[in-house]
Amino acid sequence: MKVELIAPWDGATRPGADSEIGIRIIARSDAKIAFDLNAGRTRAHAELSIPTGTIRTLWIPYRPDPDEPARLGLSANGGTRLQLLRRHVLRAPVGSVMAVAAATVPLGSRWLSNMPGVAVMAVAPESLPRTLHAYDQVDVVVIGVSELARLEPRQLIAFQANLARCGRVVVVGAVRRMAALFGRTTGCGGAFYRNVAVGEDAIAAAGGLLDRSPVGLPGLEQLRGIAAHDGKTPVFMLVILYLLFYTAAIIAACSVSRRAVPVLLVPVAFLVLAILVWYGRAPDSSLVVWSEGESGETTARYAAVLEVVGRGIGAFHLPVPAVAVPTVLPAGAVLRVTLDPNGQEKFSIQMGTHLFSRSTIPLHEASNVSAAPVIEWEGVRPGAVDRLFRRRMKDRGTSFLLPYVPPSLRMDGTTTPARGWRMVISNPGQRGRWQ
């Protein structure tokens, strides 16, 4: 069995930004493989069966630690080994990173010196990412139309997901039909997508895109503020009641009995009660999604937060869509990776919980692409949601808000209720599709 670790962007990495790791397994005989990936705050575990002569490649999002290589512990057919992925780290004072995958762009020409603080790297199309996460490593991508044609389907999906998420992209030499196709899937009204005819114009266009940034989505605290509360009695109230009753019971037992057994029975009974009530209890979990998209767009960026509140010693397991896989996991949480029949990775978060534990897991910012938003209307917005909406409207302009959860985050069949909102921002005349 041979195992190769693959890094995107020809191995360059920027500290603090998400990336991906490719694990290519070439099985020379039937193999049962288990691996544990430890990188930064990402812990991933997978168990796979690989038949003889097959090659499987898994792409796992993670956040690299600039000082530590990613560690992959492999167990296959009884043996174990450790493999490290070291990467070339792009360190300060790099301000922005521009990745150029276009043979027609003349790198090294004089206009590069006009962009101080921008690190420009030429990359091969094969090293473009397979996951959306790895696009966080660069600020702008310049790609030629012939390089675009060489992308694998998976790379193309990630590329389009980056466009939809308002990633800065310059395409060199796209024909009108292709430009129109990309134009339709870009987020932020297409403000961060440029199509240039010749390579000489690409860097200037990319530099122009670097001068502005998409408005950030609500942060972790804001999303926590609108998290759903299902009206269950908070666990701390139950514990306080439990302690209160216990104190009363032990004092009563001491008052009425002079024998040891009844006095001993009270703490033992309350011990058993605590174990019955709080051992093996599934946690409360909820997912909150905030999407923003411009009027007429079929894409909407979203930020989502998963909150898991322990109600005793228990376990939590939740499937998450690949684009939203979190790379920063709480201590003890593991990302489980399995392969579906088509060879695509499926991810789920697995963690143990205990009494009073509270984990807030921000999912990776992504975008939802759909033919049209599903419109539902509850009529009433909770106060916290309304406050956040009004605050966002100051930045984004005239908008309206719909209750909306992207289909991939609906968590059907799980015990995690998902609540979400979609802010539709007025964009008069910019796209012209609705005029």
Place this chain on the structure above:
Amino acid sequence: MTEVRTAALAAMMGSLPVIVWVSGMLAVNGTPGEGAGDIFSAALRGLFTVLGVIAAVFGIWCAPRFGWRNPGAAQIVLLTTPLPLFCLAWLAGVVPLQVLGNGLLLLALGSLLILGLGKAIVGIAPGRSFEKIALGALQLVLAGGVFITRDLWLGWIGI
């Protein structure tokens, strides 16, 4: 079985401030997340220290009054009274069961040793007044010693 009631009430009186403090902290913090570790760690340290001091004072108090059986039962009651709080600390993921077991075992052995020490003094004391003074002094020394060296033995337990 006055000693059993006394032991249970002493343990309860020792545990009550801890229970009130834990309840107060939970009421203030709601579901404290990682903060629960700090609350229950502090509660456990306080509880074990209080139990250690009570076991020292109580063991010597029992020595001249009763035989072995009733004080033994009383010591068991003393150590089992805070069990629900220990259980909550375990459910909150603060300590593994083994650590709690180690702590209770240490307290149980310590209690027996103190009771034996008290009985030995009762056995060798030349008169009632000397016995009283010696036991009183021993109570003070042991209770003080348990309190002063708490970091040492709590560290050994792993709390």
